[in-house]
């Protein structure tokens with residue numbers, strides 16, 4: 001029989017695996033060894049101090065939630081760090097650290113167990129508790145490191161960056177209201193959104209700034225409906241001076257939330273409050289949005305972020321290394337910037353893998369080591385694929401025009417291609433069935449579910465069909 005700590009940790013891993021990219025899971029979670037459970041404290045061993053800090057900086061919320069889920073509200077996690085494994089005869093010295101609740105742990109390990117209910121500093125506070133009557137005090141949710149200082153300028157982002165800067169100098173008073181920043185994933189929308197918020201706070205400490213992800217907004221709205229306090233919800237948002245809403249494409253198909261956002265938007269706009277939005281598409285291509293809301297999005301400025309050129313990519317990596325106080329040979333930095341051209345997040349992911357690898361094996365970072373790592377990384381990463389991209393690949397494969405794929409036609413070949421597009425969208429993206437349906441010919445979630453079942457059945461029973469699926473899958477991963 002498995003030991004309890006092993007079993008609990010395995011269950012945690014299963015949850016974690018579902019919530020982060022595979023590469024991150026492999027890098028940061030596979031090397032962790034569960035040691036014991038005592039007094040509902042799970043002790044795990046991590047390979048180095050760097051490792052521990054990385055986990056704390058990046059996965060604290062996920063860890064906290066997972067531990068709570070698997071071990072109950074009184075569950076705790078403690079780390080045991082291998083201080084030196086170069087002398088094998090010596091038993092590893094272990095230090096038990098509780099999981100801290102905030103950044104900056106590096107110099108001051110706190111000797112208190114983690115309280116899962118406290119210090120949820122990166123989660124949105126309950127918006128309905130408005131302490132005091134005079135001045136609204138809310139947690140802005142801004143991440144310090146996503147500053148303008150750390151946002152490298154290049155041709156790829158010049159317009160968006162300078163518009164963002166102008167907005168931060170003069171919130172609500174420029175023509176850029178709303179300012180909508182759009183791009184594919186990993187190109188800096190979130191970073192720029194935070195940078196604007198931070199800069200406003202620096203320029204105007206009294207202004208109320210709120211950054212939030214659209215999903216948080218949607219969830220808060222749902223809660224307010226459940227608790228029957230929608231008015232409080234609306235009032236809360238109307239008191240904000242600068243509202244930064246990230247990834248508004250998630251509003252697609254959410255009519256009620258769009259409705260409420262429409263009112264909040266109007267109120268803020270009329271009162272010269274600043275609105276900053278980000279999205280993965282330009283406004284004209286956003287689907288499932290109410291026309292009146294879409295027309296509002298077009299009032300201000302829509303600026304895009306492009307894939308940076310080689311020079312800018314190098315500058316971004318150097319900036320990152322500088323901020324983290326890490327040195328790396330120029331040739332390695334250049335090789336990295338040269339090899340990874342898709343987006344900045346992947347490039348940073350590769351950088352981190354190299355650092356982790358070097359730290360784990362106590363090797364110095366050489367071009368050879370970097371090459372090995374990057375080659376593996378490029379091969380292993382499953383890119384984030386969009387529904388649009390999937391549709392394009394499926395259409396190219398069967399040689400049908402995109403508008404036919406998304407039309408109402410019931411012709412057999414078209415239906416099948418459409419079902420495949422839905423199936424791959426479910427498989428490769430994180431979109432909900434409803435969103436997939438919406439984008440694939442305005443169908444509902446039940447149709448998408450049916451499509452996935454049909455495709456799975458055909459894969460099992462029809463060899464030729466299975467062949468199609470395999471070939472398209474390969475093309476998607478090119």
Ligand code: ADP
Pocket residue numbers: 146150151152153157183184185186187188189190191192316319344345348
């Ligand atoms: P998006 O929101 O578009 O998916 P993010 O804002 O999360 O992208 O950016 C991904 C990563 O790339 C972040 O770590 C961010 O700091 C970094 N990044 C993006 N653009 C720049 C830039 N111009 N300079 C420095 N770092 C950048």
Ligand code: MG
Pocket residue numbers: 189190191246247
């Ligand atoms: Mg983002």
